[in-house]
Amino acid sequence: MFTIKPFDYILLKLASRCNIQCTYCYWFRDETVYAKDKILNEDAELNLISALDRHLKKYQLKLFSILLHGGEPMLFGKNRFIQLCRKLRSVTQTNGCRLNLSITTNGMLIDDEWCFIFNSFEIKVTLSLDGPPNVHDSRRIDFQQQGTSAKVIAAYFLLKRHQIRTGILGVCKPDTNPILFRDFFVKELGETNFDILVPDATHEEQPASIAGFYKSLFDIWLHEFQSTNLRIRFIETIVKGLMGYRSTSESIGYRPVGTITILTDGSIEPLDVFRIAGNGSTATGLNVAKDEIQDLADHSLWLEIRDASLNLHPTCKSCAFHDACGGGHIASRWSRENRLNNPSVYCRDFQEIFSYISAKIMPSLYFAENDKKSSIVTEQNCSHVSI
Numbered sequence: 001m002f003t004i005k006p007f008d009y010i011l012l013k014l015a016s017r018c019n020i021q022c023t024y025c026y027w028f029r030d031e032t033v034y035a036k037d038k039i040l041n042e043d044a045e046l047n048l049i050s051a052l053d054r055h056l057k058k059y060q061l062k063l064f065s066i067l068l069h070g071g072e073p074m075l076f077g078k079n080r081f082i083q084l085c086r087k088l089r090s091v092t093q094t095n096g097c098r099l100n101l102s103i104t105t106n107g108m109l110i111d112d113e114w115c116f117i118f119n120s121f122e123i124k125v126t127l128s129l130d131g132p133p134n135v136h137d138s139r140r141i142d143f144q145q146q147g148t149s150a151k152v153i154a155a156y157f158l159l160k161r162h163q164i165r166t167g168i169l170g171v172c173k174p175d176t177n178p179i180l181f182r183d184f185f186v187k188e189l190g191e192t193n194f195d196i197l198v199p200d201a202t203h204e205e206q207p208a209s210i211a212g213f214y215k216s217l218f219d220i221w222l223h224e225f226q227s228t229n230l231r232i233r234f235i236e237t238i239v240k241g242l243m244g245y246r247s248t249s250e251s252i253g254y255r256p257v258g259t260i261t262i263l264t265d266g267s268i269e270p271l272d273v274f275r276i277a278g279n280g281s282t283a284t285g286l287n288v289a290k291d292e293i294q295d296l297a298d299h300s301l302w303l304e305i306r307d308a309s310l311n312l313h314p315t316c317k318s319c320a321f322h323d324a325c326g327g328g329h330i331a332s333r334w335s336r337e338n339r340l341n342n343p344s345v346y347c348r349d350f351q352e353i354f355s356y357i358s359a360k361i362m363p364s365l366y367f368a369e370n371d372k373k374s375s376i377v378t379e380q381n382c383s384h385v386s387i
């Protein structure tokens, strides 16, 4: 049984515009984002800091996480960014709360000064990079239709030189051999920790099958996670789900959806990606100028999303992969006819992926009672590996 706990994680939109135009971007599929302030407006920033102060005082939170997001969040500009981070650090510190700050960026604007800022405020950076240049450049393009990989790769190495905690986030390109992703990330960048997300889609579309891609990606992971410490979050979440662990990801696995989003005009909204359901689909009318952050938990839209994340469609309820899949990403269940009362639009693919992975790991799985860890005994060398 889940209880609604005070929100302790915010996705904060610093910009509602972007400096590139990726072909699959979920954000601009909702045309109402163009009506929002281009960057977080100063009143909204002040109101957010006050609302956060009241929230922390009321709920006595010891840890709060904020993901700085966009559009492209670095369009916010360095001076405003520094001022905001100072205020966020100050308000959390005053309340005896530890603040986890992170940012997701396309990397186009990263330079030494930005790296200095990230280090000063202990900001973890997640870089959007879709694998090798030819794959990345086919989808992540600028306004001159040029690929952006060269700048992103340069940004990656700059972040590494400044010893900034950096993660890599890509999106699955179903017709691509995932070995190309592995080769590029591991061999070219020397990066063994990355994630590759399922493309955003609803039942109003017919997305390409992702089963082949993720089955191959799993094989790569299984073969290499001991020798190279290869870590692929989406795959590991599936494997852990099949082992009986509760998901810590919104992408896959049974868990309540609890994300809240603050927009550049101070609007308070639920799960950001849900905007692929159509124009204005995440609007609530709530704003930090007049409402408390926790008020979202009483809003009908937030309750609908949360309820759908816990009360799955009958097909999912009777599915062998109910816990490990959890009906997939909540936005992927959307249809105009049934709203969120559907299995994932990727259900057939997930069935295939989960069956494949399950068949490979279950015979090798054992539970070590004394250390409460699950392990896989792999065929390669029969050593015990805990994840």
Ligand code: SF4
Pocket: 315, 316, 317, 319, 320, 321, 322, 325, 326, 327, 328, 343, 344, 346, 347, 348, 350, 351
């Ligand atoms: S595989 Fe399909 S039926 Fe099973 S939980 Fe996932 S979406 Fe639901």
